[in-house]
Amino acid sequence: MCCAGFPPHTMQMPSPVWHRWSDRLCNNTLSAVLLTEALVDQFRAPGGRIVFTSSIAALRGLGQGCYGASKAALYLYCHDLFKTLGPQGIVVVSLHRATSRTRDSSEPRCRRLGRAARFPSR
Structure with missing residues (x-):
């Protein structure tokens, strides 16, 4: 069962899994959080x-x-940010993009769909 992390100094050599996860979290989450907080x-x-x-x-x-x-x-950070800033009249929105295949006789194509998640005002 995993319910908590471990001290980074106990890891002898970062594994490919560690690199993949840390890269994704830095690129997709931490970059947006740091810019927003600044x-x-x-x-x-x-x-x-x-x-x-x-x-x-x-x-x-x-x-x-x-x-x-x-x-x-990032979605959960957005939710927390909305709880803090929403009462001040600042809107915080998270857009969730997806793809959907369409029928085409010549070649398969993808069409982008957008989904906005707005949090309730409470």
């Missing part, structure tokens, strides 16, 4: 808008655990 005081209330681009993988997973987990972390 600029959060610049957003005007009321009427300010913060929009995160996420993925449907945050809600459903798409076969790569590290990618979906990094997008889910």
Whole structure:
């Protein structure tokens, strides 16, 4: 059973799994969090808008655990940010993009679909 981490100094050599997960979390989550935290005081209330681009993988997973987990972390950060900034009139939105195959006689194509997740005002 896994319910907690371990001290980083106990790891002798980072594994490929560690690199894959840390890269995804840094690229997809931490980069957005650090930028938002650096600029959060610049957003005007009321009427300010913060929009995160996420993925449907945050809600459903798409076969790569590290990618979906990094997008889910961003989604939950968005939710927490909304609880803090929403009462001040700042809108926080997470967009979850997905793909859908369409029928075409010549070649398969993908069409982008967008899904916006807005949190309730409570």
